[in-house]
Amino acid sequence: MLRVRNLKCYYGKIRAINGVSLSVRPRELIALIGANGAGKSTLLQAICGLISHWEGEIALEKASLRGLKPPAIVQRGISLVPEGRLLFAPMSVLDNLRLGAYVRYRRREHHRIAEDLESVMELFPVLRERAAQPAGTLSGGEQQMLAIGRALMARPRLLLLDEPSMGLAPFLVRLILDTLVQLREQGMTILLIEQNARAALQIADRGYVLENGQVVLDGVAGDLLADQDVKRAYLGKDYREFYEGRA
Amino acid sequence: MPIWNAGEECLDLEERAQLQLERLQSTLNRAYKNVPFYRNLLQEKGIEPARIETLTDLQYIPFATREHFSDNYPYGLFAVPLRDVVRIHTAQGTALKPTVSGYTKQDLLVWRELVARSLFAAGVSKNDILQIDVDPGLINWGQAYKDGAEAVESSVIPLTILTPEKQLMLLRDYKTSVLITSHSAATQMMHLVFRSNLNPNELALRTVVLVGEPPDAGIQDRLKHELHVKTWVHYGLSEVPGPALAFECEARQGLHVSEDHFLPEVVDPTTGGVVPEGVAGELVLTTLTTRAFPLVRFRTGDRVRLLPGACPCGRSLSRIEWLSSRTDEMKVIRGVKVHHQQIAYLLERTLGFLPNSYRFLIRSEELRDFLEVWLKVDEAIFSDEVKGMERLCLRLGKELTQELGVPVKIRLKEESSFQSLQLSHRIEDLRAKPFEP
Numbered sequence: 001m002l003r004v005r006n007l008k009c010y011y012g013k014i015r016a017i018n019g020v021s022l023s024v025r026p027r028e029l030i031a032l033i034g035a036n037g038a039g040k041s042t043l044l045q046a047i048c049g050l051i052s053h054w055e056g057e058i059a060l061e062k063a064s065l066r067g068l069k070p071p072a073i074v075q076r077g078i079s080l081v082p083e084g085r086l087l088f089a090p091m092s093v094l095d096n097l098r099l100g101a102y103v104r105y106r107r108r109e110h111h112r113i114a115e116d117l118e119s120v121m122e123l124f125p126v127l128r129e130r131a132a133q134p135a136g137t138l139s140g141g142e143q144q145m146l147a148i149g150r151a152l153m154a155r156p157r158l159l160l161l162d163e164p165s166m167g168l169a170p171f172l173v174r175l176i177l178d179t180l181v182q183l184r185e186q187g188m189t190i191l192l193i194e195q196n197a198r199a200a201l202q203i204a205d206r207g208y209v210l211e212n213g214q215v216v217l218d219g220v221a222g223d224l225l226a227d228q229d230v231k232r233a234y235l236g237k238d239y240r241e242f243y244e245g246r247a
Numbered sequence: 248m249p250i251w252n253a254g255e256e257c258l259d260l261e262e263r264a265q266l267q268l269e270r271l272q273s274t275l276n277r278a279y280k281n282v283p284f285y286r287n288l289l290q291e292k293g294i295e296p297a298r299i300e301t302l303t304d305l306q307y308i309p310f311a312t313r314e315h316f317s318d319n320y321p322y323g324l325f326a327v328p329l330r331d332v333v334r335i336h337t338a339q340g341t342a343l344k345p346t347v348s349g350y351t352k353q354d355l356l357v358w359r360e361l362v363a364r365s366l367f368a369a370g371v372s373k374n375d376i377l378q379i380d381v382d383p384g385l386i387n388w389g390q391a392y393k394d395g396a397e398a399v400e401s402s403v404i405p406l407t408i409l410t411p412e413k414q415l416m417l418l419r420d421y422k423t424s425v426l427i428t429s430h431s432a433a434t435q436m437m438h439l440v441f442r443s444n445l446n447p448n449e450l451a452l453r454t455v456v457l458v459g460e461p462p463d464a465g466i467q468d469r470l471k472h473e474l475h476v477k478t479w480v481h482y483g484l485s486e487v488p489g490p491a492l493a494f495e496c497e498a499r500q501g502l503h504v505s506e507d508h509f510l511p512e513v514v515d516p517t518t519g520g521v522v523p524e525g526v527a528g529e530l531v532l533t534t535l536t537t538r539a540f541p542l543v544r545f546r547t548g549d550r551v552r553l554l555p556g557a558c559p560c561g562r563s564l565s566r567i568e569w570l571s572s573r574t575d576e577m578k579v580i581r582g583v584k585v586h587h588q589q590i591a592y593l594l595e596r597t598l599g600f601l602p603n604s605y606r607f608l609i610r611s612e613e614l615r616d617f618l619e620v621w622l623k624v625d626e627a628i629f630s631d632e633v634k635g636m637e638r639l640c641l642r643l644g645k646e647l648t649q650e651l652g653v654p655v656k657i658r659l660k661e662e663s664s665f666q667s668l669q670l671s672h673r674i675e676d677l678r679a680k681p682f683e684p
Contacts, residue, residue: 003265006300019297021269025262056300208273214297215273216280219536223353228331229538 001026001189002047002078002158007056009042009213016042017054018213024158029180029190031200031221033230034210040193041083043210044160047191048080049073060158075103079156083163085147089136093127096135096146100153113153120149123179141172148179158189165196177203201225248497248560251367251399252360255507256562263563267302267510270535275299275308278541281326284319285311285543302510305533306521311545313346316486320344327351327539336387338486339651343592348487349539355394357536358489361505362395365494368503368560369454369479371425373400376451378423380414380432381406384583384652385459388483388490392427395491401425411615415439422451429459429582430466431616437474438614447474456481458490459582461549461571482569484532484547485584487540492532493567501554501566508536511567512544513553516574527552529574530567548575548584578674580609580653581616587674590620590647597646600627604665607674616678617654620647624659 002024009017017039024030034040045051047058049070058065060076068076079100088096097120101113121128124145130138135146144164151159161180165173173196181203184190194200201207201221209217209230217229224230250256258266275296278285288309289295299305315324321344322329332349339345350358371377377396379389389406396403404421415436418426428436433455440447455470455478467478482502483490492509493502504511513528514521522528530551534542550570558566577584587607595601604623609616620643622628630636640657647655 005265005268006297008297019272019300021265021272023262023265023269208269211276211280214276215269216276218269218273219353223356227353228351229327 001028001061002191003057003059003062004043004047005057007043007046007054007058009039009046009051009054011042016213017046019056020210020213020215022208022215022218024189024191026189027184027187028205029184029192029203031197031204031207032191032193032210033195033197033200033207036195038210039213040210041162042213044080044162044191044193047073047160048078050080071103074154074156077155077157079151079154079159081147081151081159081161081164083166085143087135087143087146087150090134092132093135093138093146094131096150097127097153100150101155103154112155116153116155120152123152123182124149140168141175144168144172144176145179148176152183156188158191159183161190161192163193163195165194165199173199197230198225201230248368248370250560250562251364253561256364256503256564258507258563260563263506264302266507267535270507271302271305271510271533272296272299274533274535274537274541275543277326277538278543282324282541284315284324285541288543303521305510305512305544308544310519310531311543313486313546313548316346317344321347322349325349325539326541332539336487338387339384339589343589343596346486351538354538354540357508358391359394359398361489361508362391362491363398364505365481365491366392366395366399366401366425366456368494368496369425369456369477370497371396371399371401371454371456375401375424375454376404376422377401377425377427378404378414378418378421379406380409380426380428380436381458382429382432382581382583382652383408384581385429385485385490386652388458388485391489391491396425396427411435411439412443415443415445418452419445419450424451425454425456426452427456427458430457430463431460431581431614433457433470434466434614437470440474450474452476454479458483459485460579461569463571480569482549482567484545485582487542487545493569496558496560496562498558498560500558501568503558503562503564503566506564509533510535511551511553511565513551513567514546516550524553524555527570546575548573548577550574576673578609578676580618583651583653585618585651585653585674587672590618590651590674591672593647593650594620594622594643597643598628602628604662604670605672606660606665606668606670607672609674609676609678611678615654617656618647618651618674619656619658621658621660621664623662623665625662628659 005021007017007020032040046054049068164176201224204221207221207224208215279296331351333352334350336348337345379392393403393405455476458481462480470478479495481491482493493504495502510533512531514531516529530547530549532545551567554566577586602622606621608619610619644655644657
């Protein structure tokens with residue numbers, strides 16, 4: 001579904017992503033893990049068109065996303081749940097959700113938007129209770145649910161999530177990730193970025209480990225979960241000591 | 248015939264190309280980061296891993312050869328810390344220092360999968376009793392075949408070093424239905440069956456998996472007709488990292504390379520350039536998933552041809568035709584690779600000096616292949632006691648047999664035997680081709 005080849009992204013002269021290739025097949029849940037500064041968020045931003053200066057190929061169902069502005073990419077079927085949620089705090093929960101469908105109103109899909117609103121409320125019942133409340137008054141977990149709900153309102157085929165578990169209590173992390181599993185079962189394709197490598201790999205089909213803007217490991221999630229390297233990558237440790245622990 | 252892992256083996260070609268590129272890039276990143284040898288190799292050429300943007304870009308990277316294995320003895324080519332390594336294999340190299348390869352837990356699972364899929368393609372199943380009989384030089388393969396055969400739930404008789412007679416006894420009494428062996432050992436087994444007046448119909452054997460040597464249609468025909476078995480050829484690397492990385496399917500049109508784990512290239516052995524599809528050349532392999540001991544553009548010395556087109560079996564894995572001659576100076580005896588330099592090293596080590604005149608021959612007696620070493624009797628070797636000379640022969644023979652993993656005979660020869668000979672000090676193959684049609 002999504003195919004990235006040799007992606008290189010720059011911040012001025014600094015190359016944040018240095019030749020990354022990865023793919024997400026339909027109905028897969030892919031975890032992208034790595035330490036701080038590995039380039040995970042940059043990668044998602046490039047896919048969503050939030051960074052325009054990149055080299056390589058990004059294609060959704062064989063159609064290149066090069067040169068597309070974010071709204072056009074949302075229309076192609078990619079939605080992002082950004083890091084830190086980025087909700088519109090003074091606006092109500094309902095309005096935040098409606099905003100997620102902003103590209104669809106122009107296409108006069110009011111009826112279907114109302115249906116989707118209903119199914120998001122079903123997915124996260126707490127949002128129905130808080131529908132009229134300003135988004136800023138929600139708890140962290142509720143805000144994350146709202147952010148995911150808002151992304152779903154665009155009716156994406158591919159959902160991108162940037163650190164959805166950040167700052168959440170473990171049981172809320174579980175809840176959010178369970179929702180992702182549920183979404184995948186309903187046919188959604190998901191690319192998930194997480195620092196919480198263990199939690200992400202537990203629900204993912206496959207995973208990629210990013211280090212210094214490069215993929216250093218890839219494979220079936222279960223295999224990566226058992227991998228010593230992943231633990232090290234996640235902890236951000238280095239290979240300096242080759243014979244670690246063995247004389 | 249069913250397919251073990253249809254998802255991977257029959258993957259859409261475009262999907263596979265993407266998968267291979269992703270895996271190639273992460274392998275290169277790991278090798279560059281963790282193995283100084285590969286980092287230096289790339290840096291000398293001014294290449295950084297991100298330069299490799301397509302599968303064909305791989306050709307800009309220099310080759311790795313068997314010499315590099317000895318140079319980096321023992322752990323120099325490992326890409327993970329030792330504590331992640333769960334198995335360490337030693338194989339003889341071309342020099343005195345052996346080749347050491349390591350496997351992580353994950354690597355072993357991959358091998359298990361590769362062997363299982365190859366055996367499954369040969370129709371091996373839980374109803375089989377599978378016997379592994381390869382020469383000591385291929386002992387590492389015994390382990391991999393055991394694991395893979397257990398994965399397809401066969402009853403496995405693991406590799407035990409026994410005389411050919413004992414192996415036959417096992418084959419008959421244990422009702423072995425699948426035998427994994429080399430062409431030479433299979434020939435010898437067949438010979439033994441008839442010599443011991445055993446009717447092949449009394450054997451439960453129905454499948455022979457031939458490993459270690461390029462396919463020989465004559466031998467396979469004879470096995471088929473005289474032992475009433477089906478034969479299947481598997482291709483593997485004896486030094487690293489294991490067997491069955493290419494295998495025959497029921498279509499019998501070449502060997503499928505497990506391309507989800509290895510990237511094959513065929514190059515011109517002299518220029519090193521990649522040859523067009525269908526042209527014979529040297530097989531060069533790059534590992535795509537190996538963790539502990541990654542290989543980047545390893546020159547195998549095996550001559551192959553990449554076969555174009557799709558296979559009727561439905562697998563999309565590309566196929567090679569394994570050709571008989573080699574592109575390097577190694578010789579294959581009973582599936583075990585031997586290099587003349589390595590024999591010379593061993594002679595020098597055991598004797599304390601390198602004899603002036605020697606000759607290495609591969610010969611065959613009663614269909615049993617062995618290495619014969621001729622030494623010229625000069626002052627250095629001569630002893631006035633016959634016993635002394637005999638002892639020397641015995642000691643040398645034993646040492647070489649043990650080191651090389653193939654049978655070795657030592658012959659002391661007078662000077663006249665060496666006259667009129669153009670001594671190349673290479674290995675000469677004097678095996679008759681008994682089954683040439």
